Amino acid sequence: xxxxxxxxxxxxxxxxxxxxxxxxxxxxxxxxxxxxxxxxxxxxxxxxxxxxxxxxxxxxxxxxxxxxxxxxxxxxxxxxxxxxxxxxxxxxxxxxxxxxxxxxxxxxxxxxxxxxxxxxxxxxxxxxxxxxxxxxxxxxxxxxxxxxxxxxxxxxxxxxxxxxxxxxxxxxxxxxxxxxxxxxxxxxxxxxxxxxxxxxxxxxxxxxxxxxxxxxxxxxxxxxxxxxxxxxxxxxxxxxxxxxxxxxxxxxxxxxxxxxxxxxxxxxxxxxxxxxxxxxxxxxxxxx
Amino acid sequence: xxxxxxxxxxxxxxxxxxxxxxxxxxxxxxxxxxxxxxxxxxxxxxxxxxxxxxxxxxxxxxxxxxxxxxxxxxxxxxxxxxxxxxxxxxxxxxxxxxxxxxxxxxxxxxxxxxxxxxxxxxxxxxxxxxxxxxxxxxxxxxxxxxxxxxxxxxxxxxxxxxxxxxxxxxxxxxxxxxxxxxxxxxxxxxxxxxxxxxxxxxxxxxxxxxxxxxxxxxxxxxxxxxxxxxxxxxxxxxxxxxxxxxxxxxxxxxxxxxxxxxxxxxxxxxxxxxxxxxxxxxxxxxxxxxxxxxxxxxxxxxxxxxxxxxxxxxxxxxxxxxxxxxxxxxxxxxxxxxxxxxxxxxxxxxxxxxxxxxxxxxxxxxxxxxxxxxxxxxxxxxx
Numbered sequence: 001x002x003x004x005x006x007x008x009x010x011x012x013x014x015x016x017x018x019x020x021x022x023x024x025x026x027x028x029x030x031x032x033x034x035x036x037x038x039x040x041x042x043x044x045x046x047x048x049x050x051x052x053x054x055x056x057x058x059x060x061x062x063x064x065x066x067x068x069x070x071x072x073x074x075x076x077x078x079x080x081x082x083x084x085x086x087x088x089x090x091x092x093x094x095x096x097x098x099x100x101x102x103x104x105x106x107x108x109x110x111x112x113x114x115x116x117x118x119x120x121x122x123x124x125x126x127x128x129x130x131x132x133x134x135x136x137x138x139x140x141x142x143x144x145x146x147x148x149x150x151x152x153x154x155x156x157x158x159x160x161x162x163x164x165x166x167x168x169x170x171x172x173x174x175x176x177x178x179x180x181x182x183x184x185x186x187x188x189x190x191x192x193x194x195x196x197x198x199x200x201x202x203x204x205x206x207x208x209x210x211x212x213x214x215x216x217x218x219x220x221x222x223x224x225x226x227x228x229x230x231x232x233x234x235x236x237x238x239x240x241x242x243x244x245x246x247x248x249x250x251x252x253x254x255x256x257x258x259x260x261x262x263x264x265x266x267x268x269x270x271x272x273x274x275x276x277x278x279x280x281x282x283x284x285x286x287x288x
Numbered sequence: 289x290x291x292x293x294x295x296x297x298x299x300x301x302x303x304x305x306x307x308x309x310x311x312x313x314x315x316x317x318x319x320x321x322x323x324x325x326x327x328x329x330x331x332x333x334x335x336x337x338x339x340x341x342x343x344x345x346x347x348x349x350x351x352x353x354x355x356x357x358x359x360x361x362x363x364x365x366x367x368x369x370x371x372x373x374x375x376x377x378x379x380x381x382x383x384x385x386x387x388x389x390x391x392x393x394x395x396x397x398x399x400x401x402x403x404x405x406x407x408x409x410x411x412x413x414x415x416x417x418x419x420x421x422x423x424x425x426x427x428x429x430x431x432x433x434x435x436x437x438x439x440x441x442x443x444x445x446x447x448x449x450x451x452x453x454x455x456x457x458x459x460x461x462x463x464x465x466x467x468x469x470x471x472x473x474x475x476x477x478x479x480x481x482x483x484x485x486x487x488x489x490x491x492x493x494x495x496x497x498x499x500x501x502x503x504x505x506x507x508x509x510x511x512x513x514x515x516x517x518x519x520x521x522x523x524x525x526x527x528x529x530x531x532x533x534x535x536x537x538x539x540x541x542x543x544x545x546x547x548x549x550x551x552x553x554x555x556x557x558x559x560x561x562x563x564x565x566x567x568x569x570x571x572x573x574x575x576x577x578x579x580x581x582x583x584x585x586x587x588x589x590x591x592x593x594x595x596x597x598x599x600x601x602x603x604x605x606x607x608x609x610x611x612x613x614x615x616x617x618x619x620x621x622x623x624x625x626x627x628x629x630x631x632x633x634x635x636x637x638x639x640x641x642x643x644x645x646x647x648x649x650x651x652x653x654x655x656x657x658x659x660x661x662x663x664x665x666x667x668x669x670x671x
Contacts, residue, residue, distance in 0.1 A: 043659055044410065045410070045413065045414075045657065063667075067670075124538070124539075124542075124544075125542070128542050128543075128544055129482075129542075129543065129544045130542070130543050130544075149480065149481040149526055150481070151481060151544075153544060154481075154529050154530050233535075235530075236529060236530050237523060237528075237530065237531060237668070237669055237670060240670040244670045245666075245670055248666045248669075248670055249666070250382065251378040251379060251381075251382050252378050252489075252662070252666055253659070253662050253663060253666055254381075254382075254385075255659075255663075
């Protein structure tokens with residue numbers, strides 16, 4: 001007690017210590033090891049040795065540019081879809097949910113009670129060639145637009161749909177939180193000042209909900225870009241993402257340096273995308 | 289540290305450390321820092337527990353019990369800690385690799401890995417597999433002749449087969465005419481987008497090479513490239529829907545696949561639900577693979593060897609076979625099975641005819657460890 005009293009300045013650091021310790025043991029140390037591994041060369045048969053093999057990075061970018069671009073594209077489309085789908089839902093729950101709010105939120109989270117793998121496998125059945133979805137699309141003459149070769153499963157559409165579905169709650173929940181905090185009287189004030197409902201939404205509600213939009217898009221986009229389960233189960237070889245390549249490098253080829261360097265390239269790509277995005281919407285929106 | 293150590297070096301150092309290959313010798317070989325050898329000993333004393341990792345649904349089962357394991361415990365007083373934690377070779381290897389490469393015990397005495405993956409030969413090459421105690425396995429004489437000298441373990445010093453299976457073509461006879469050749473599977477336009485290939489390098493390569501008129505047991509750059517070109521053409525034309533692991537069975541059952549490369553034992557199990565599923569070796573031949581029991585470094589050699597001897601008893605092998613439905617490597621098991629379950633004993637997918645066995649190839653083990661081939665394959669299946 002006496003010690004802390006005398007060194008009051010230390011208190012915030014002491015409070016931070018457990019978190020910092022956690023991060024350094026479980027994030028920084030493995031990350032450092034990964035960086036070390038990414039600069040190794042050799043083979044599993046003869047062992048890997050550290051040789052400053054920067055060529056690994058060049059190889060990763062040169063050989064797998066297609067998969068990197070595809071990952072960013074799929075994750076980007078899925079993020080936009082998730083935003084478009086969950087904004088009205090979150091809006092409705094926040095402003096019209098009333099006493100059902102908690103139950104409705106539970107419905108959004110409910111799929112998360114089932115494991116990721118099972119949720120994704122369910123889409124194999126939903127989108128099956130002989131299933132209801134494909135037959136309906138066929139009747140509506142949309143199969144040619146959304147699918148290819150008369151099917152939806154094992155196409156890009158299925159992969160993007162799977163990612164959108166799997167990450168939807170990460171979008172919906174932050175949106176709900178930021179919408180729920182909006183002071184209703186601000187919207188009333190806008191209408192008192194002769195703003196139409198639509199204009200009040202555009203000028204008041206939407207800007208105030210931007211922190212939720214930013215948080216939601218980041219929480220969706222970042223894990224989606226590294227995902228490989230959806231592409232593996234719902235895609236064809238032509239839809240594989242960079243996560244699939246990293247997985248096969250690590251597990252099948254036992255080429256640990258290649259897998260490590262590709263992970264770093266992915267990290268850098270995501271970081272760059274996020275920075276551009278943050279720049280465009282303004283960083284203060286991140287924190288509200 | 290053992291990463292840099294070849295098996296020969298390991299053995300040399302072990303021999304230098306001690307006249308016989310005993311625990312201190314092995315520890316000396318590893319630099320003595322590890323607890324790896326804790327359970328590893330050549331002494332002829334049984335451990336209390338045998339830690340056995342196997343694939344799912346790969347041993348006899350009655351309710352929650354495994355009768356053959358109970359019998360082993362009764363006879364030898366060794367409890368078998370049986371875990372079904374192997375789903376595919378690559379994932380399992382990546383699970384045990386960190387322990388093995390840092391010289392620590394994997395916590396397992398017996399594991400089962402497939403010889404058409406690179407891993408069994410890699411385990412031996414890197415000194416990560418223990419030598420069997422053959423003095424404890426007199427029943428090794430019951431190993432069928434075809435299995436006695438695989439080129440990655442010519443004298444069966446490190447491994448014994450658990451089960452084998454064949455890779456061929458499975459199809460749904462309600463949805464297609466019989467598909468009896470790879471040419472038809474990869475070229476028949478009526479099957480477009482409804483054809484599956486296996487993501488397992490060895491299976492797909494062996495069948496395609498045989499169909500190209502090349503020899504899968506001797507892979508050369510030329511024959512390899514020819515096979516890759518054949519597969520690429522089928523993928524680019526949209527004929528091939530996807531490369532599958534075990535999951536092709538669901539797609540075949542649902543009708544998303546009409547014809548696919550398939551493993552014999554899977555089809556036996558799927559036929560129970562859908563008798564319209566058929567399986568054949570392609571006219572140019574299929575391939576045969578074997579799941580092998582191996583003792584990972586640090587495992588209890590004597591106890592694991594005693595267990596291997598136990599399952600090479602024809603009567604025990606027959607009991608396991610009656611449930612597992614793959615191909616049994618034990619001579620005399622068929623005769624023993626005829627007494628308890630003749631329908632299984634007479635199923636040619638479980639006890640193949642000589643004609644079938646003459647029509648299956650074994651993939652070249654050196655090709656499996658060829659980095660260039662492996663990379664080309666992985667790039668093809670995740671284009």
